Amino acid sequence: MPEDIIGLIRENVIQGRITKDDEGMDEGMVGKPGVTELVEQALASDLPIQDIVTKGLSGGMEVVGQKFEAGEYFIPDMLASAEAVGVAMEILQPRLARSGIKTKGTIIVATVKDDLHDIGKNIVSILLRGAGYAVKDLGHNIDTQVIVDAVREERPQFLGLSALLTSTMARMADVIQILEENGLRDQVKIIVGGAPVSEEFAKSIGADGYGADGFQAVAVVEALASGTEN
Amino acid sequence: MPRAGILVDRPYERLTKEQVELIHQASMEILTAPGLISFNEEAANILHSHGAAVESIPGDRRSWQVKIPEQLILNALDNAPRTVKLGARNPDNTLIMQGDEPRVYLITGSETNIWLDVEFPTYVHKSDASREIRVPEFKPRRGTVEDLCQSAHVCEHLEMVDGYIRTVNIQDREITEENKDVNKFFASLNNNTKHFMSGLTSLKQLDNVVRMAELIVGGKKALEENPIISFITCLVKSPLQFVDDTTATFIEVCRRGLPVAVSSSPQAGTTAPIKEAGIMAQINAELLAGITLGQLVKPGTPVLYGSVPVRARMDTLGDSYGSVETSQYNIDCAQMARFYGIPNYSTSGVSDTKIPGQQSSIERLFSDIVVAMSGPQYLHCAFGLLDCNSVFCLLQAVLDDAHFKMIKFFLRQPRIDQPEMEAALKQIRAVVTTPQKLYISYIRPVLRSGEISGIYPFEGSGETDDVLELAYEQMKDLLARPVEHIDRETTARIFEEIPGILPRLNVYERES
Ligand code: B12
Numbered sequence: 001m002p003e004d005i006i007g008l009i010r011e012n013v014i015q016g017r018i019t020k021d022d023e024g025m026d027e028g029m030v031g032k033p034g035v036t037e038l039v040e041q042a043l044a045s046d047l048p049i050q051d052i053v054t055k056g057l058s059g060g061m062e063v064v065g066q067k068f069e070a071g072e073y074f075i076p077d078m079l080a081s082a083e084a085v086g087v088a089m090e091i092l093q094p095r096l097a098r099s100g101i102k103t104k105g106t107i108i109v110a111t112v113k114d115d116l117h118d119i120g121k122n123i124v125s126i127l128l129r130g131a132g133y134a135v136k137d138l139g140h141n142i143d144t145q146v147i148v149d150a151v152r153e154e155r156p157q158f159l160g161l162s163a164l165l166t167s168t169m170a171r172m173a174d175v176i177q178i179l180e181e182n183g184l185r186d187q188v189k190i191i192v193g194g195a196p197v198s199e200e201f202a203k204s205i206g207a208d209g210y211g212a213d214g215f216q217a218v219a220v221v222e223a224l225a226s227g228t229e230n
Numbered sequence: 231m232p233r234a235g236i237l238v239d240r241p242y243e244r245l246t247k248e249q250v251e252l253i254h255q256a257s258m259e260i261l262t263a264p265g266l267i268s269f270n271e272e273a274a275n276i277l278h279s280h281g282a283a284v285e286s287i288p289g290d291r292r293s294w295q296v297k298i299p300e301q302l303i304l305n306a307l308d309n310a311p312r313t314v315k316l317g318a319r320n321p322d323n324t325l326i327m328q329g330d331e332p333r334v335y336l337i338t339g340s341e342t343n344i345w346l347d348v349e350f351p352t353y354v355h356k357s358d359a360s361r362e363i364r365v366p367e368f369k370p371r372r373g374t375v376e377d378l379c380q381s382a383h384v385c386e387h388l389e390m391v392d393g394y395i396r397t398v399n400i401q402d403r404e405i406t407e408e409n410k411d412v413n414k415f416f417a418s419l420n421n422n423t424k425h426f427m428s429g430l431t432s433l434k435q436l437d438n439v440v441r442m443a444e445l446i447v448g449g450k451k452a453l454e455e456n457p458i459i460s461f462i463t464c465l466v467k468s469p470l471q472f473v474d475d476t477t478a479t480f481i482e483v484c485r486r487g488l489p490v491a492v493s494s495s496p497q498a499g500t501t502a503p504i505k506e507a508g509i510m511a512q513i514n515a516e517l518l519a520g521i522t523l524g525q526l527v528k529p530g531t532p533v534l535y536g537s538v539p540v541r542a543r544m545d546t547l548g549d550s551y552g553s554v555e556t557s558q559y560n561i562d563c564a565q566m567a568r569f570y571g572i573p574n575y576s577t578s579g580v581s582d583t584k585i586p587g588q589q590s591s592i593e594r595l596f597s598d599i600v601v602a603m604s605g606p607q608y609l610h611c612a613f614g615l616l617d618c619n620s621v622f623c624l625l626q627a628v629l630d631d632a633h634f635k636m637i638k639f640f641l642r643q644p645r646i647d648q649p650e651m652e653a654a655l656k657q658i659r660a661v662v663t664t665p666q667k668l669y670i671s672y673i674r675p676v677l678r679s680g681e682i683s684g685i686y687p688f689e690g691s692g693e694t695d696d697v698l699e700l701a702y703e704q705m706k707d708l709l710a711r712p713v714e715h716i717d718r719e720t721t722a723r724i725f726e727e728i729p730g731i732l733p734r735l736n737v738y739e740r741e742s
Contacts, residue, residue, distance in 0.1 A: 016674065023674070023675055074677060075670075076670050076671070076673040076674050076677060077674060077677070079670055079671070080671060080674055083671070118666075119668065122666045122668060137665070139665075
């Protein structure tokens with residue numbers, strides 16, 4: 001029953017269950033297929049990828065968002081669901097390309113040079129994956145040149161930079177400047193974040209967007225993607 | 231199943247074994263020299279017939295000097311039950327107290343004259359009329375029967391309230407010495423299904439309130455098994471005197487075998503020595519004398535060691551419940567009661583300040599935490615009391631409930647054992663190999679299991695302090711939640727058989 005698989009994917013996104021071993025929210029889920037197994041089943045049954053993504057994954061995330069707004073879900077619940085979507089998207093990635101379905105795009109994220117703070121950046125990555133983006137996380141304490149090279153090679157639609165120290169914020173400006181010098185600036189939208197970063201600072205260094213937290217990060221990327229950021 | 235209370239694993243104690251002994255010995259000496267003055271003849275007679283030396287004191291008021299030999303006290307302590315059960319209209323609210331088990335039950339109290347209303351009027355900024363704030367304003371007034379009903383109602387829903395002592399004294403025009411007891415008992419019992427403890431205004435009403443309780447539980451025998459009411463009798467007036475009328479009440483309550491708190495409230499500085507050794511020796515002597523009298527009246531009477539020691543305020547010589555010494559005395563008393571194996575009725579949470587706010591939070595939390603840690607079985611006064619115990623504020627009681635939840639959480643035993651540690655090691659080894667190195671996914675299984683303490687429930691947003699307003703909202707929510715009243719038939723019988731209850735307290739009459 002093909003429709004059921006999509007419904008189960010949606011349900012398991014809401015439960016935040018990546019694999020059959022995960023507990024999820026409700027009792028007695030352990031052992032039942034999680035999002036990973038279900039997505040593979042869906043592919044084996046030749047279900048339309050479009051449906052898996054929109055009805056299953058995004059449909060589930062929508063409910064999760066509502067539950068979070070209502071105070072029923074906490075951040076760890078939200079992250080579990082987002083992670084499940086992220087894993088599913090990774091499985092679907094090669095097919096998405098082949099099927100010619102327009103994907104939401106690729107984002108490279110990194111914490112800049114000399115900055116070891118990565119908790120916030122990791123949360124941002126998980127939520128972006130959960131929103132259906134392909135996220136390539138370079139890690140923390142990343143050389144400016146390494147970031148620039150990655151943009152050149154991967155040609156992502158977005159670049160997300162994180163800095164938690166006032167002393168490393170300036171590295172973000174460096175990245176933007178070198179991208180410009182290399183003629184790469186126009187091909188990528190740059191968003192920045194981290195505790196000391198502000199909207200004004202983002203503007204002042206010529207970034208395209210700023211997010212105060214993981215949810216804003218997703219919102220600003222969505223806005224930039226649809227060209228409604230202004 | 232009785233209520234769980236807070237089981238304090240290893241209670242905080244201040245006294246060494248030697249100090250406990252020293253206090254005990256000093257109390258024994260006090261009870262033989264100088265002994266007690268009893269203004270109640272029957273008490274003097276009872277003690278005399280069991281070997282106490284009793285001598286009439288010349289003067290206008292009849293009184294007797296009573297010297298109680300040590301052996302009489304030790305025998306009484308042997309007779310006093312180690313376990314005291316306090317029943318409840320809802321049997322799930324039963325309290326079981328063991329003298330040697332530091333399980334803390336949190337109780338309201340204690341009969342203040344003043345009820346504090348709160349309002350939140352809006353103020354506009356003088357130079358910018360678009361800026362408004364709501365400011366709590368408190369208005370004290372005399373307590374009424376309706377207030378008592380309201381307080382019993384809200385306390386029914388406050389999770390941490392284990393038992394109910396009436397919070398406010400009813401002073402309506404229709405209330406007289408004669409009908410006060412039946413009204414306070416009915417108002418409290420009808421709006422609250424937890425254990426109800428009270429003092430008695432008039433001994434003449436004892437049989438009426440006992441009858442009321444019997445009607446509610448279904449007879450004399452049923453009340454014996456499920457004592458839904460108990461009494462507080464402050465028979466002692468410090469220093470070292472048995473008061474005539476409360477002692478008479480105490481004797482009658484003991485005769486009926488109902489649980490009773492023998493209470494004494496000496497004030498260090500005025501009615502007791504200002505230093506710790508002195509007040510401890512005296513209060514202990516006073517309580518042992520009361521307990522002894524109770525056991526002589528009826529061996530096996532369930533009694534509580536009702537210590538309410540306070541230090542005097544140096545500016546007014548009023549009771550300073552907010553002073554840190556008051557908590558020290560209370561902790562010492564919890565330890566003394568445990569030494570005797572008798573459940574302890576203790577005190578915490580009363581502030582010196584008149585209104586809820588910062589001073590109130592600090593004073594009450596300080597005593598609530600440290601006294602709860604000492605493991606008294608029956609911790610009264612713990613909700614809503616202000617102004618050195620003369621004001622009750624329901625909003626404050628709602629706040630106290632939230633703070634006791636935090637204290638209860640804090641007093642949990644550490645969960646560190648072999649399986650727990652193995653699971654932890656497994657987790658650590660798994661997470662360090664992941665690229666993100668975050669334990670977040672392990673939060674979920676414990677998130678809703680009650681193992682993680684909550685966010686402060688009245689946290690506001692932004693730069694304003696919304697605590698009082700949010701607590702007020704909750705108070706209104708709790709008032710809107712129904713309570714289980716005494717059923718229609720029993721209510722009718724109570725009104726039929728027991729004279730003096732205000733007709734407006736009959737919820738069924740009001741309905742029709
Ligand atoms: C945890 C922490 C650490 C941890 C980091 C562990 C790790 N794996 O990341 C450790 C202990 C290693 C650490 C080290 C140091 N820290 Co530190 N650290 C913190 C702390 C307490 C919390 C940061 C955090 O993780 N927050 C939680 C996450 C969820 O929030 P977040 O990072 O802000 O991310 C959110 C948003 O900002 C946004 N966001 C983040 N990135 C991005 C990116 C994009 C593109 C977008 C759109 C959004 C976005 O979304 C995220 C999710 O909601 C902060 C104080 C604070 N309150 O911020 C100090 C703080 C940042 N640290 C500070 C300091 C000084 C240091 C040290 C220099 C201390 C020292 N003397 O050694 C070192 C620096 C090491 C280095 N070279 O980087 C200072 C910085 C002061 C300054 N001048 O800037 C702070 C502010 C503490 C303080 N008040 O002093 N730190």
